[in-house]
Amino acid sequence: MDAKQFLESYFDEAYRIIKHHDKYIKEYGLKEPKINYIDLFKFLQSAANFLYEIDYGVISGLPVKMYRDIESLLEYYKKLEKLNASAMFYNKYLPNLPQYKNLQATIKDLNQKISKYESILKSSENELKKYPTVPKDKEELAKYKALKKQNVDAIYYIGKYKEELENAKVQLKHLEKEEEKKFFPMFDKLKEEILKELKRILNTKLYYFDKLIWYNASKSPKVVKFFRDSSINGDINSKTFLKYQLQHIDEAKSLNSEWISYLKNLIKVIE
Numbered sequence: 001m002d003a004k005q006f007l008e009s010y011f012d013e014a015y016r017i018i019k020h021h022d023k024y025i026k027e028y029g030l031k032e033p034k035i036n037y038i039d040l041f042k043f044l045q046s047a048a049n050f051l052y053e054i055d056y057g058v059i060s061g062l063p064v065k066m067y068r069d070i071e072s073l074l075e076y077y078k079k080l081e082k083l084n085a086s087a088m089f090y091n092k093y094l095p096n097l098p099q100y101k102n103l104q105a106t107i108k109d110l111n112q113k114i115s116k117y118e119s120i121l122k123s124s125e126n127e128l129k130k131y132p133t134v135p136k137d138k139e140e141l142a143k144y145k146a147l148k149k150q151n152v153d154a155i156y157y158i159g160k161y162k163e164e165l166e167n168a169k170v171q172l173k174h175l176e177k178e179e180e181k182k183f184f185p186m187f188d189k190l191k192e193e194i195l196k197e198l199k200r201i202l203n204t205k206l207y208y209f210d211k212l213i214w215y216n217a218s219k220s221p222k223v224v225k226f227f228r229d230s231s232i233n234g235d236i237n238s239k240t241f242l243k244y245q246l247q248h249i250d251e252a253k254s255l256n257s258e259w260i261s262y263l264k265n266l267i268k269v270i271e
Contacts, residue, residue, distance in 0.1 A: 003182040006093050007190055014080065014194045021073070021201045030204050037206035038199065039269050040238070041074060042262065044206065047241055048213055055222040059213060066209045070202065077198045085187045093183060094176065103172045110165040114158055121154035210238055239270050 001009070024030075037044075048067065052059045094100045124147050135141050217223040218236040227236055234240035246263055 001096055003093065003179065003186055006096060007183075007186055010088070010092075011190055011194060014076075014198070017073070017076065018194070018197045018201065021069075021205075025201065025204055030208060032200050032204045033207040035269055037203045037210065038074070040210070040266060041070070041206060043242065043266055044210055044213075044238070047238060050241070051213060051217050051220075051223060054226050055217075055220045058216040058220050058223060063209065063213050063216065066205060066212065070205050070209060073198065073202055073205070077195065077202060080191065080195060080198070083191060085184055085191075088187070089180070089183050094179065097175075097179070100172070100175060100179075103168055103175065106168045107165060107172065110161050110168060113161045114165065117154045117157045117161070120150055121158065124148075124151040124154060214238060242266055242270060 048059055048063070095104075127147050128144075128151065131140075131144050131147075135144050214237045223236065226232075227240075230244070232240060232244045234243070242263060246260075246267070249260055249263075
């Protein structure tokens with residue numbers, strides 16, 4: 001499986017999700033908004049909770065289903081956004097390549113052989129220390145010669161396998177470099193394309209979620225009464241509700257300065 005096949009297989013779930021939601025969008029003729037509604041997600045959560053407290057009927061049914069879809073899709077979007085190309089390359093893609101697996105197995109085998117002969121060398125050297133000179137006794141001489149042969153063979157094989165190990169590591173590094181050239185540009189391209197599509201779907205769904213909850217709210221006597229009693233001027237929509245929230249925030253007493261900054265920035269997005 002080459003880089004293209006691997007990445008297309010890895011992102012198969014994302015392609016299926018996009019296809020599923022695109023079918024829904026085309027079926028109902030939904031249009032993508034011009035502004036980035038993903039920025040409004042937390043605010044729309046707050047608005048939906050606010051409306052639910054006044055009249056839970058405004059949020060029940062379709063808005064709940066849409067919200068769950070959006071929340072799940074946004075979580076998936078953030079997960080893909082955080083995908084680490086290097087981690088995927090080294091932990092998933094390379095171990096999938098037969099040539100890489102073979103080289104890794106070769107390196108492991110050579111390390112084990114080197115370790116084995118280093119143990120033999122150490123053992124034979126320790127035994128040879130018992131012979132300060134070449135023994136004259138026939139039996140001891142035979143042992144001595146066997147130890148010398150072990151020693152020489154161990155040195156030979158350690159050198160041989162270390163050379164083979166170095167060659168295998170060079171091949172592995174070369175393979176990694178060649179695969180990097182194919183993998184990373186393709187990963188970045190596909191990830192960017194997928195995130196763009198998911199963002200388009202999220203924006204579209206959030207836009208209609210926004211319109212739906214405020215349309216329902218405008219038909220709710222309880223919400224209409226709240227807006228009238230609170231002297232909230234303007235249409236019953238996100239923009240009016242946002243301005244109302246900002247007007248009634250006491251910055252000196254509020255502990256959530258991050259939320260205040262967020263709301264202030266949203267004015268620029270909505271307008």
